[in-house]
Amino acid sequence: MQLSRIRVLTECGMLLATAMALSNFKLFQMPSGGSVSLGPFPLLLIAARHGAKAGIFSGGLLGILLLTTRPFIVHPLQFLLDYPLANAALGLAGLVIWDSPLKAATATTLANLLRLHFHVVAGAVFFVTDQSSLTKMMLASYAYNIGHILPETIICAILAGYLAYNHKELCARQ
Secondary structure (H helix, E strand, O other), rough: OOHHHHHHHHHHHHHHHHHHHHHHOOOOOOOOEEEEEOOHHHHHHHHHHHHHHHHHHHHHHHHHHOOOOOOOOOOHHHHHHHHHHHHHHHHHHHHOOOOOHHHHHHHHHHHHHHHHHHHHHHHHHHHHHHHHHHHHHHHHHHHHHHHHHHHHHHHHHHHHHHHHHHHHHOOOOO
């Protein structure tokens, strides 16, 4: 029992380190934060292998670790939404067992969609000045965040589907 916990902690630590490293290799960077990288994929793999609880915890931890390399904080609520909560949302991909490429790609896409909403609210919350500007800010925030979340989601969904099809043992529930 104790040995399996150590194995899971070690694996999660290694995948978190991989996520940190991959997040520094960006395909492109948006002007006010946000980038396209393979950084989220190891988190999705944690969720697939160890379930939503481990995925959510690891995602929140990654969000805090990302503050060490590229912090962009304008408001405490924005910090919570953009860093620990948005990354923790990726752990929800563990609610689905990745036993087929379709399930893996769907779980990845839905988790990233939830992550998108956290980033959108974070982007809008600081800039809203009155009720009439709320809709404009939400639309602007969606337009901006889709620019980096959509390509990252597509890449991660393709990778997840590939692993579920060709390397089932890598994304099998442990």
